[in-house]
Amino acid sequence: MHVRTTSIDGVLLFVPTPHHDSRGLFTRTFDATIAAEHGIDPNSFVQDSQSRSKQGVVRGLHGRSGRGEAKLVRCAHGAVSDVVVDARPDSPTFGRHEMFRLDDETFVTLYVPPGMLHGFQALTPVADVCYRIDRPHDPREDIAVRYDDPTLAIDWPVPVTEISARDSAAGPWAAGPWPH
Numbered sequence: 001m002h003v004r005t006t007s008i009d010g011v012l013l014f015v016p017t018p019h020h021d022s023r024g025l026f027t028r029t030f031d032a033t034i035a036a037e038h039g040i041d042p043n044s045f046v047q048d049s050q051s052r053s054k055q056g057v058v059r060g061l062h063g064r065s066g067r068g069e070a071k072l073v074r075c076a077h078g079a080v081s082d083v084v085v086d087a088r089p090d091s092p093t094f095g096r097h098e099m100f101r102l103d104d105e106t107f108v109t110l111y112v113p114p115g116m117l118h119g120f121q122a123l124t125p126v127a128d129v130c131y132r133i134d135r136p137h138d139p140r141e142d143i144a145v146r147y148d149d150p151t152l153a154i155d156w157p158v159p160v161t162e163i164s165a166r167d168s169a170a171g172p173w174a175a176g177p178w179p180h
Contacts, residue, residue, distance in 0.1 A: 001031050003038055006100075008086050009093045010113040012038060013100065014072075018107055027107045029074060030132075040111060045072065045132040053080075053122035053129070056161030060119015061152075061170070063087055063143040065177060068114030070134040078127030079103035080120040081157050085145070087176065088115035095173075097152055102129070117145055121156050143177065144170035 004013040014034065018027035032042035053059060060083065073082060085097040100110055102120070112118050120129060144167060147154065151173045 001028055001034055003034065006084075007093065007098050008084055008096055008116075009091050010111075011084050011086075011098065011116070012040075012111040014109040014111065016107050016109075018105075029107055029109060030072065035111075038111075040070070044070065044134040047133045047136055049131045049133065050076070051129050051131075053120075053127050054161065055122050055125050055127075056158055058119060058121045058147045058156060058160050058163050058167070059129075060167065061085060061117040061145045061147055061149075062119060063117040063145075064114075064138075064141045065143055066141050067135070068116070070114050071112040071118065072109050072132040073102065073112060073118070073120075074107065074109040074130050075102035075104060076128045076130050077104050078122065078124035079105075080122055080127045080129055082110055082120040082129075083118070083154055084110070084112055085117035085152060085173075086115070087117050087143075091115070097154060099154070099157075117143070119147055121158065121160070123158060145173050145176060146170045149173045 001016045016027045018025045035042045082100045086093045
């Protein structure tokens with residue numbers, strides 16, 4: 001497994017090496033030692049979650065106020081376009097977003113540090129996304145920004161087929177709790 005940096009400060013990609021044979025494949029999806037070598041406390045993750053989405057569904061953009069939350073995100077089945085937006089006002093990459101393909105062929109895991117907005121779009125008929133989160137969910141700290149905000153100008157790769165009522169009602173980037 002090797003680690004790649006991204007254009008957003010602190011966002012990392014953990015890229016495993018799947019081993020294929022006549023039975024199928026085997027791959028490591030997480031390595032605590034490698035995470036620790038990159039400044040991530042592997043023992044800090046306290047909650048695992050999974051979502052299943054149909055093709056075209058967008059989930060996000062979501063974040064947390066307060067201390068934020070760190071996430072390890074991977075696609076266990078299918079494929080998604082995953083988006084991270086830097087919402088840390090003091091960050092050199094504040095306001096920047098980057099899109100990553102996560103799928104069940106490469107098994108890449110995305111590390112999303114605290115202070116980010118996160119969302120994804122399902123690219124395949126069914127996509128299962130797994131998350132490891134570093135603190136329990138508290139709905140009072142939820143932040144949401146519209147997936148189609150013109151300031152962010154995220155270019156979702158396929159037509160959006162469905163979005164939750166909560167995400168449809170999310171405010172624009174300009175209304176966020178960060179400096180404007």
